Amino acid sequence: MEIYVVYDSEAGHTEALANAIAEGAKSAADANVHLHHVSEADPRDLADMDAIIWGCPGHFGTISSGLKAWIDKLGPLWARGQLVGKVGAAFCTTATVHGGIEMTLWNLITPMLHNGMIIVGLPGNVLENVLYGSYYGVGVTCPVEVSEDAPMNMPTDSDLALGRVLGRRVADITRKFVS
Numbered sequence: 001m002e003i004y005v006v007y008d009s010e011a012g013h014t015e016a017l018a019n020a021i022a023e024g025a026k027s028a029a030d031a032n033v034h035l036h037h038v039s040e041a042d043p044r045d046l047a048d049m050d051a052i053i054w055g056c057p058g059h060f061g062t063i064s065s066g067l068k069a070w071i072d073k074l075g076p077l078w079a080r081g082q083l084v085g086k087v088g089a090a091f092c093t094t095a096t097v098h099g100g101i102e103m104t105l106w107n108l109i110t111p112m113l114h115n116g117m118i119i120v121g122l123p124g125n126v127l128e129n130v131l132y133g134s135y136y137g138v139g140v141t142c143p144v145e146v147s148e149d150a151p152m153n154m155p156t157d158s159d160l161a162l163g164r165v166l167g168r169r170v171a172d173i174t175r176k177f178v179s
């Protein structure tokens with residue numbers, strides 16, 4: 001099965017989470033995972049995918065303009081119904097816990113629904129999620145550094161574990177549709 005992971009990221013926080021999601025998806029032996037920064041991703045490639053996972057930093061409570069501009073190139077695929085029935089999932093990073101994680105995840109999911117995709121979140125029986133996560137995908141907080149000299153606050157091991165679980169879950173659910 002073909003799984004596409006596309007992300008926007010300015011300083012690498014969301015990229016680290018995207019890497020963990022791709023790693024989780026790749027842990028399924030039958031998954032062929034395509035991981036791309038949005039600047040090098042071709043929307044036309046989505047037609048050949050079985051599952052699509054996209055994510056970005058939350059910018060003012062919603063999708064970053066970089067990823068939104070890319071999503072807005074999906075009109076021709078939408079018009080031909082080429083994404084209908086594909087599995088989708090979303091992820092994001094923000095700087096604060098109450099800085100719009102859920103709104104950003106919902107805004108990422110909305111265009112998937114408009115394209116007829118089947119959304120996969122994380123349920124409460126996933127251990128990593130019940131302790132810490134979100135039901136709408138993976139949204140994690142990387143707090144702003146206390147000073148310019150401080151090391152960057154990247155996603156924690158728990159954050160990355162959630163990412164791996166989402167990637168694997170997408171692969172396991174997609175398999176039920178493609179086999």
Ligand SMILES: Cc1cc2nc3c(=O)[nH]c(=O)nc-3n(C[C@H](O)[C@H](O)[C@H](O)COP(=O)(O)O)c2cc1C
Pocket residue numbers: 008009010011012013014015056057058059060061062093094095096097098099100142
């Ligand atoms: C223009 C802009 C708007 C942002 N808006 C928010 C916000 O509304 N809430 C929040 O918690 N963080 C906000 N942030 C912080 C980023 O979401 C956060 O630092 C994120 O982890 C950056 O990920 P990246 O390194 O992958 O770009 C904003 C950052 C920028 C540049």
